[in-house]
Amino acid sequence: MQRPPPEDFLLKETKPRLGGGKVSGDRATSTYDLVEQMHYLYVRVVKAKELPAKDVTGSCDPYVEVKLGNYKGTTRHFEKKTNPEWNQVFAFSKDRLQASMLEVTVKDKDFVKDDFIGRVWFDLNEIPKRVPPDSPLAPQWYRLEDRKGDKVKGELMLAVWMGTQADEAFPEAWHSDAATVGGSDALANIRSKVYLSPKLWYLRVNVIEAQDLQVIDKGRYPEVFVKAILGNQALRTRISHNRSISPMWNEDLMFVAAEQFEEPLILSVEDRVAPNKDEVLGRCAIPLQLVERRLDHRPVNTRWFNLERHIVVEGEKKKDTKFSSRIHMRICLEGGYHVLDESAHYSSDLRPTAKQLWKSAIGVLKVGILNAHGLMPMKTKDGRGTTDAYCVAKYGQKWVRTRTIIDSFAPKWNEQYTWEVFDPCTVITIGVFDNCHLHGSDKAGGAKDAKIGKVRIRLSTLETGRVYTHSYPLLVLHPSGVKKMGEIHLAVKFTSSSLLNMMNMYSQPLLPKMHYIHPLTVSQLDSLRHQATQIVSMRLSRAEPPLRKEVVEYMLDVGSHMWSMRRSKANFFRIMGVLSGLIAVGKWFDQICNWKNPITTILIHVLFIILVMYPELILPTIFLYLFLIGIWYYRWKPKHPPHMDTRLSHADSAHPDELDEEFDTFPTSRPNDIVRMRYDRLRSIAGRIQTVVGDLANQGERLQSLLSWRDPRATSLFVIFCLVAAIVLYVTPFQVVALLSGIYVLRHPRFRRKLPSVPLNFFRRLPAKIDYML
Numbered sequence: 001m002q003r004p005p006p007e008d009f010l011l012k013e014t015k016p017r018l019g020g021g022k023v024s025g026d027r028a029t030s031t032y033d034l035v036e037q038m039h040y041l042y043v044r045v046v047k048a049k050e051l052p053a054k055d056v057t058g059s060c061d062p063y064v065e066v067k068l069g070n071y072k073g074t075t076r077h078f079e080k081k082t083n084p085e086w087n088q089v090f091a092f093s094k095d096r097l098q099a100s101m102l103e104v105t106v107k108d109k110d111f112v113k114d115d116f117i118g119r120v121w122f123d124l125n126e127i128p129k130r131v132p133p134d135s136p137l138a139p140q141w142y143r144l145e146d147r148k149g150d151k152v153k154g155e156l157m158l159a160v161w162m163g164t165q166a167d168e169a170f171p172e173a174w175h176s177d178a179a180t181v182g183g184s185d186a187l188a189n190i191r192s193k194v195y196l197s198p199k200l201w202y203l204r205v206n207v208i209e210a211q212d213l214q215v216i217d218k219g220r221y222p223e224v225f226v227k228a229i230l231g232n233q234a235l236r237t238r239i240s241h242n243r244s245i246s247p248m249w250n251e252d253l254m255f256v257a258a259e260q261f262e263e264p265l266i267l268s269v270e271d272r273v274a275p276n277k278d279e280v281l282g283r284c285a286i287p288l289q290l291v292e293r294r295l296d297h298r299p300v301n302t303r304w305f306n307l308e309r310h311i312v313v314e315g316e317k318k319k320d321t322k323f324s325s326r327i328h329m330r331i332c333l334e335g336g337y338h339v340l341d342e343s344a345h346y347s348s349d350l351r352p353t354a355k356q357l358w359k360s361a362i363g364v365l366k367v368g369i370l371n372a373h374g375l376m377p378m379k380t381k382d383g384r385g386t387t388d389a390y391c392v393a394k395y396g397q398k399w400v401r402t403r404t405i406i407d408s409f410a411p412k413w414n415e416q417y418t419w420e421v422f423d424p425c426t427v428i429t430i431g432v433f434d435n436c437h438l439h440g441s442d443k444a445g446g447a448k449d450a451k452i453g454k455v456r457i458r459l460s461t462l463e464t465g466r467v468y469t470h471s472y473p474l475l476v477l478h479p480s481g482v483k484k485m486g487e488i489h490l491a492v493k494f495t496s497s498s499l500l501n502m503m504n505m506y507s508q509p510l511l512p513k514m515h516y517i518h519p520l521t522v523s524q525l526d527s528l529r530h531q532a533t534q535i536v537s538m539r540l541s542r543a544e545p546p547l548r549k550e551v552v553e554y555m556l557d558v559g560s561h562m563w564s565m566r567r568s569k570a571n572f573f574r575i576m577g578v579l580s581g582l583i584a585v586g587k588w589f590d591q592i593c594n595w596k597n598p599i600t601t602i603l604i605h606v607l608f609i610i611l612v613m614y615p616e617l618i619l620p621t622i623f624l625y626l627f628l629i630g631i632w633y634y635r636w637k638p639k640h641p642p643h644m645d646t647r648l649s650h651a652d653s654a655h656p657d658e659l660d661e662e663f664d665t666f667p668t669s670r671p672n673d674i675v676r677m678r679y680d681r682l683r684s685i686a687g688r689i690q691t692v693v694g695d696l697a698n699q700g701e702r703l704q705s706l707l708s709w710r711d712p713r714a715t716s717l718f719v720i721f722c723l724v725a726a727i728v729l730y731v732t733p734f735q736v737v738a739l740l741s742g743i744y745v746l747r748h749p750r751f752r753r754k755l756p757s758v759p760l761n762f763f764r765r766l767p768a769k770i771d772y773m774l
Contacts, residue, residue: 006646006652008473008484009473009475009484009646010473010643011470011471011472011473011640011641011643012470012471012487013469013470013471013639013640014469014470014471014489015469016036016370016469016489016491017036018033018034018035018036018368018467018469018491019032019033019034019035019037032164032165032166032368032414032416033366033416034366034367034368034416034467034491034492034493035165035368035369035370035414035415035416035491036370036412036414037164037165037166037414038093038094038095038164038165038412038414039093039094039095039162039163039164040091040092040093040094040162040163040164040165040167040170040173041068041091041092041094041097041102041124041127041160041161041162042089042090042091042159042160042161042162042163042167042169042173043066043089043090043091043092043102043104043158043159043160044087044088044089044090044137044139044158044159044160044169045064045066045075045086045087045088045089045090045104045156045157045158046085046086046087046139046157046158046159047083047084047085047086047087047156047157048062048064048083048084048106048154048155048156048157049082049083049154049155049157050082050083050153050154050155051082051083051084051106051117051153051154052082052117052152052153052154053082054108054110054115054117059079059080060080060081060082060108060117061077061078061079061080061081061108061109061110062077062078062081062082062084062106062107062108062109062117063075063076063077063078063106063107063109064086064104064105064106064107064156065104065105065106065107066090066102066103066104066105067102067103067104067105068092068097068098068099068102068103068176069097069098069099070098071092071096071098071176073090073174073176075088076088077109079109088174089169089172089173089174090173090174090176091169091170091173091174091175091176092176093175093176093177094162096176096177097124099124100123100124100125101121101122101123101124102121102122102123102124102127102160103119103120103121104119104120104121104122104156104158105117105118105119106118106119106144106154106156116146116147117144117152117154118144118145118146118152118153118154118156119144119145119146119147120142120144120145120156120158121145122160127160127161127162128161128162129161129162129163130161130162130163130167131163131164131166132163132164132166132167132168136159136168136169137159137160137161138159139157139158139159140157140158140159141155141156141157142155142156142157142158143155144156165414165415171191171192171193171403172191174187175190175403177405177406177408178190178404178406181406181438188544188545189404189435189437189438189545190388190390190403190404190406190435190438190545191403191545192400192401192402192403192415193400193401193543193545193547194398194399194400194401194417195398195399195400195401195540195543195547196397196398196399197341197397197398197399197536197539197540198258198259198535198536198539199258199259199353199397200256200257200258200339200341200353200532200535200536201256201257201258201259201293201333201334201335201339201353202254202255202256202257202333202334202337202339202353202528203230203254203255203256203257203265203288203291203331203332203333203334204252204253204254204294204330204331204332204333204334205228205252205253205254205255205265205267205329205331206250206251206252206253206302206329206330206331207226207228207237207249207250207251207252207253207327207329208248208249208250208302208328208329208330209246209247209248209249209250209327209328210224210226210246210247210269210307210325210326210327210328211245211246211325211326211327211328212245212246212324212325212326213245213246213247213269213271213281213282213325214245214281214309214325215245215271215279215281216279217273221243221244222243222244222245222247222271223239223240223243223271223272223273224239224240224243224247224269224270224271224272224281225237225238225239225240225249225269225270225272226249226267226268226269226270226327227267227268227270228253228255228265228266228267229265229266229267229268230255230257230263230265230266231263231535232531232534233255233256233531235253235254235255236253237249237251237253238251239272254520254524254528255528255531256339256528256531256532256535257288257333258535258539261287261288261289263288264285264286264287264288265285265286265288265291265331266283266284266285267283267284267285267286267305267327267329268280268282268283269281269282269283269307269325269327280309281307281309281325282307282308282309282325282327283307283308283309284305284306284307284308284327286305286331288333291331291332291333292331292332292333293332293333293335293354294332294333294334294335294336295335295336295354295356295357296336296514297336297514297517297518299330300330300331300332301330302328302329302330303328303329303330303331304326304327304328305326305327305328305329306324306325306326307325307326307327309325334353334514335352335353335354335356335357336352336353336354336357336512336513336514337352337353337512337514337515337520338350338351338352338353338511338512338515339353339528339532340525340528340529340532341529341532341533341535341536341556342556342557343556343557343560346427346429346456346557347426347427348394348395348396348426348427348428348429349395349396349397349422349423349426350422350423350425350426350510350511350512351422351423351512352512352514357512358422359422360501361420361421361422361497362421362422362423362424362496362497362498362501362502362505363420363421363424363464363494363495363496363497363502364418364419364420364421364494364495364497365395365418365419365420365421365428365459365492365493365494366416366417366418366492366493366494366495367393367416367417367418367419367428367430367490367491367492367493368414368415368416368490368491368492369391369393369402369413369414369415369416369417369430369488369490370412370413370414370489370490370491371410371411371412371413371414371488371489372389372410372411372432372474372486372487372488372489373409373410373471373486373487373489374409374410374484374486374487375387375389375408375409375410375411375432375452375474375485375486376409376452376483376485376486377409378434378436378450378452379434379436379450381407386407387407387408387409387434387452388404388405388406388407388408388434388435388436388438389404389405389408389411389432389433389434389435389452390402390403390404390405390413390432390433390435391413391430391431391432391433391488392430392431392433392547392551392555393417393428393429393430393431394428394429394430394431394555394556395419395426395428395429396419396420396422396426398419399540399547399555400415400417401545401547402415403415404435404438406438409486421459421494423505424459424460424494424502424505425458425459425460425505425506425510426458426459426460427456427457427458427459428456428457428459429454429455429456429555430454430455430456430457430488430490431451431452431453431454431455431551431554431555432451432452432453432454432474432485432486432488433449433450433451433452433551433554434449434450434451434452435449436448436449436450437449437548448548448550449548449550449551451476451550451551451554452474452476452485452486453473453474453475453476453485453486453488454474454554454555455472455474455488455490455643455644456644457490457492457641458641458642459494461638461641461642462492462494462641463494464494464495464496464499464502465493465494465495465496466493467491467492467493468490468491468492468493468640468641469489469490469491469492470489470490470640470641471487471488471489472487472488472489472490472643473486473487473643473644474486474487474488475644475646475651477651477659477662478659479656479659479660479663480656480659481651481652481654481656481659482646482651482652492641526561530558533552533553533556533558536552536556537549537552537553537556540552562662562666563661564658564661564662565654565655565658565661565662566649566650566651566654566658566659566662567649567650567662569650569654570648570649570650573648573650574648592604592746593745593746593747594749595748595749601746604746605743605746608742608746609739612735612738612739612742613735615735657678661678694770697768697769697770698768698770701767701768701769701770702763702764702766702767702768705766705767705768706718706766707719710767711765711766711767714762714765714766714767717762
């Protein structure tokens with residue numbers, strides 16, 4: 001039996017104080033009922049008016065400084081403006097309040113020293129509390145005071161209140177724990193955001209034929225093929241079999257296209273005139289906005305497209321107006337498929353592309369990202385280790401990113417997000433990353449956000465209506481071995497709108513019906529998934545703030561299909577684990593046959609005789625037995641969601657060289673002697689697999705040779721046996737045959753021989769095609 005993982009790598013159930021300890025039905029906490037309340041002092045600086053001029057030139061370049069103890073936040077400044085509008089919000093964590101007075105100061109930006117214009121004071125004990133969904137607090141005008149407390153010229157519009165992270169101002173606010181981050185770009189990189197994946201379509205290009213192609217060398221048979229390019233994707237047909245100026249292909253090319261369809265489909269018909277030389281016979285560009293969209297398997301109409309060719313006239317490229325070649329194609333955007341951009345084993349969305357084919361949601365998934373603790377230092381700043389952590393969660397087309405908590409090994413996010421669920425057999429992925437694009441590090445060149453770890457939760461393993469609060473270990477595999485990078489604390493709740501609809505989903509196909517009516521090949525799916533992940537990562541990296549390429553690829557498990565000795569071992573032992581039940585049944589039956597426990601053997605004899613005499617009881621007995629086993633195992637029903645298992649993954653027992661091979665690039669970047677050693681090791685493993693596959697082929701070919709007359713004596717014996725058996729079974733009742741056969745199999749060891757049985761000896765002597773092998 002497999003040993004459990006170390007205690008430190010296991011899931012831990014927790015009991016946090018969710019929703020501020022209020023009842024879940026409380027209107028104020030219903031949208032934040034899966035997180036712990038965090039209290040903040042909010043300051044909204046709206047605008048100012050009638051500010052006095054402080055410069056010699058008679059102008060004013062105002063900005064506002066909000067100060068609370070050692071924390072200080074500033075607005076942007078305006079040049080030469082006495083009535084500026086900022087409309088910026090500042091949030092100070094109540095846990096870190098270091099003063100009893102809030103100071104809001106208006107200053108004039110200057111080259112040498114900023115001039116003081118005026119300020120407003122607030123006593124924290126007098127600040128009102130606001131609880132959503134109450135309306136936002138209306139800002140008020142406050143007269144500015146000088147350092148002595150006397151009123152001066154100028155007024156400032158402010159709103160100051162105490163609230164929680166449920167406040168509408170929270171996502172866009174400047175936070176006191178990010179006071180060390182400077183610059184608008186860096187501040188944008190630490191805010192929480194919601195992203196949507198681009199809507200992806202499969203583009204099917206059925207190249208049928210071309211007509212009236214004009215080749216330069218008339219004295220040879222053209223070798224014509226079609227090349228299609230869409231963005232970074234390039235595919236080509238085979239060379240046409242009928243080598244003429246009107247070639248035919250009838251071949252499908254599949255692409256991934258993303259709305260808004262910014263790039264057209266470029267088709268070129270080319271002639272292979274030499275081994276490494278292709279000559280373009282014509283081109284055409286097709287905007288995808290004009291392509292028909294197909295929702296089912298019914299074929300779309302074919303179309304002829306005119307090909308264009310450019311010729312050089314007096315040193316300039318001009319369109320050949322006499323050129324009249326054309327190409328016949330059937331092009332459509334497939335709305336009935338689901339475009340796979342994730343690993344098929346961890347899919348979070350299985351709906352078809354076309355929204356018209358979507359079914360109604362069956363439930364809602366709520367996830368509260370509470371906090372993390374014990375995080376490892378991911379980078380060095382000012383001579384010490386530090387971590388600026390944020391979380392990314394992905395389910396369906398919706399990605400969420402929490403705010404970045406600056407310089408903390410125990411960050412508290414307490415952010416809650418909601419997704420609609422259309423299929424319970426889906427997986428949500430939550431990853432933790434270190435933000436490496438703060439403090440100007442982005443300009444240092446090629447900085448990448450480091451992965452801290454991720455968690456996967458399959459919705460079908462969750463009970464509906466129950467709140468799961470667990471601390472998940474963040475496990476990452478490094479070239480040096482598996483390492484725990486910390487723990488993340490999550491609250492998860494899956495609610496179903498209709499139990500009947502959810503149960504009905506288990507009878508439906510996993511993928512949309514087009515995947516079964518017109519299935520794509522494994523190589524096509526692999527190539528299309530690669531293109532889809534590239535498109536998604538490129539689009540999300542262009543958002544603001546960007547969800548960077550390395551983050552998206554880690555969340556989508558890009559590269560998980562690459563060879564790994566560790567994964568191969570783990571999958572082999574998984575198969576052995578599946579077969580272990582059959583092996584155990586075989587061993588138990590062998591004990592019955594050998595009378596190891598005479599009482600059990602006698603009971604099996606009695607049960608067997610009853611089933612033979614009353615065969616109508618066989619199926620009810622089997623299903624009743626399975627029912628009783630299921631009821632018995634209910635006592636050990638898993639109480640926690642599944643989590644990554646280092647023992648099952650063979651991550652804690654992998655050899656360092658195996659891990660180094662897993663982290664190697666493709667193609668390899670290792671020295672020749674290491675590559676040669678790994679190649680020889682792979683050859684030895686493949687040799688053993690080759691032997692096993694050959695043995696399986698031998699057994700199958702021996703079965704075929706029973707009637708093939710390859711061994712005439714063996715086939716004669718088998719044919720005569722079949723005739724005798726047919727006559728005997730015809731005249732003998734089936735129950736008698738079954739009874740005699742069962743008693744013979746279960747006979748006492750005294751009546752057994754240690755030598756193999758006659759049928760087994762006969763089978764092993766049959767010929768196989770191994771004799772034909774070189």
